[in-house]
Amino acid sequence: MDLWQLHIFVSVVENKSFSKASQAINLSQPTVSSHIKELEDYFKCRLLDRLGKITEPTKAGEILYQYSKKILNLRDRAESALHDFLGKTKGDLLIGGSTIPSGYIIPKLIGPFSKKFPEVSIELAAGDTMQIVREIKKGKIEIGIVGAKIDDPGIKQEKLVADEMKLIIPLSHKWAKRASVDCLELFKESFIAREKGSGTWKSILKSMEDAGFDPKGLKTCVTMGNTISVIQGILNHVGISILSTIAVQDDIDTKRLKALPVKGLALDRFFYITLSKKRTLSPIGKKFIDFCKAYYGLNFV
């Protein structure tokens, strides 16, 4: 009993004839006979009464016919559901982002993506990089955008967008008219630090060490738990700090803050599209990644 035999059986019932059924599905008449015989042997009962002029189902055949129609119909629906899924950009997409991406990068992308593919429902999960990576490996989150390179053989990454970290100062600061500052100058000013686990803070420390400076020389008047707090601290003249320009773009645009490159420090990092190496990307996920690349390709090249 397989779908092919059921299909043949249904065709015989509907054509009321073995030979007409065989023509309808491009088979020879003996092939139809043998498949029907196989079904009848399987169920150990007659399914079709060969009446001479026409062929009609027996009572048992009538029962099988009803079920066969349902089964074949379900098969067709399965096929079209899969083809819809593969063809149309429609369904659910779960994206994960670490702090900066979930706050500043992904929200900017979701708007126009949703406009382009209104039938996709997106969910954005925020968490620290390791949480996101763990969920990607589990297959729960399909796509991650994080600010660190992951050293895990199950993960593959691609650069999405450059993050330029700069010194952020209030417009009223004495350096507001300057085009850049030197790293050494930072040690004279009150500096707002981040908590130890912060990716941003790690980047700052690493770039100073790489350049031969001792970060301990910074006058860290206060340590803040997140980017928003740091920005508030700068606006309120608590001190200055180094931040992702992505995170303060709005404040720079509205002339509330100014960003200055720090000479002597390699403060560039990247945000990476982060995927499971082994799991298959859904068509929706593929579309989202294409969209992200196009978005930044257009804006920055």
Next chain:
Amino acid sequence: MDLWQLHIFVSVVENKSFSKASQAINLSQPTVSSHIKELEDYFKCRLLDRLGKITEPTKAGEILYQYSKKILNLRDRAESALHDFLGKTKGDLLIGGSTIPSGYIIPKLIGPFSKKFPEVSIELAAGDTMQIVREIKKGKIEIGIVGAKIDDPGIKQEKLVADEMKLIIPLSHKWAKRASVDCLELFKESFIAREKGSGTWKSILKSMEDAGFDPKGLKTCVTMGNTISVIQGILNHVGISILSTIAVQDDIDTKRLKALPVKGLALDRFFYITLSKKRTLSPIGKKFIDFCKAYYGLNFV
């Protein structure tokens, strides 16, 4: 895409492994691999992510899995529905009877049959013999019981029960103490006739002609349209008549009427179980016929 492949696919999803699935359904691992490959080629997409330790469905695979479960479940339900139908005596049975059978024979059978097989719902269609035969050939009525031999190559019949036609008289009749009457004596009494189309009337005329008597000699005071009317006529002394003993058994048992054999006339006929020669009898129909034969076998042998 056939049921076998879906079954294998479901097994892989549920075992989270190609090799475990292969053991679960007694196949080699390469067989499972090749069937999965075939499905993936058919849908032109990956259905399972081979993650190393375990295997999990992709989003497309998840969709197919849901449908596969439904399809296989429906297949199982179809099988058990058919096996129930073939094994258990359960369902519908449409029986057709001509006048005497539908009035006196079949109702007697239905009672005990229903008691024995309470899950069978019986419908009894009454009609003249030709109507019944027509419906049997169409497959609408499965079993007929009629009082005539049918000369049709599409019909097969089997004797079910003998019908002894006898002269029926009131208990107050002058012949009430006699054991039989001679055919010639009938011509002296008022006789209740039946309408021309009646099988009973045809049988009476034929038996008289066969015996060399002219039925026109009967003093037919009235012609009745059905058996009940004739019985009422006899009870009310309108006249006497020849009837199936089957039809008046109750009145004989309750001593309201008496039946006398008519010497010189061959008034025996049979009621026949009547079936389509080509159509397959349902298990319920088979059970009913067995029951009928046993019923009369026990009562008359």
Next chain:
DNA sequence: AAGTTTACATCAAATAAAATTATCTAGATT
């Protein structure tokens, strides 16, 4: 870090199943 195990893919060969052509049979139809 090299060896071992696990899990699946690949290939060639054997086996099984499906399909075809040609032929046959039983009822209808002429």
Next chain:
DNA sequence: AATCTAGATAATTTTATTTGATGTAAACTT
């Protein structure tokens, strides 16, 4: 009786399925 029609049957070719042996890559072991 001859012809036609619908399906059954048989022998053959074609196509699928299954398997055992082997390969590969990643994950565990020690």
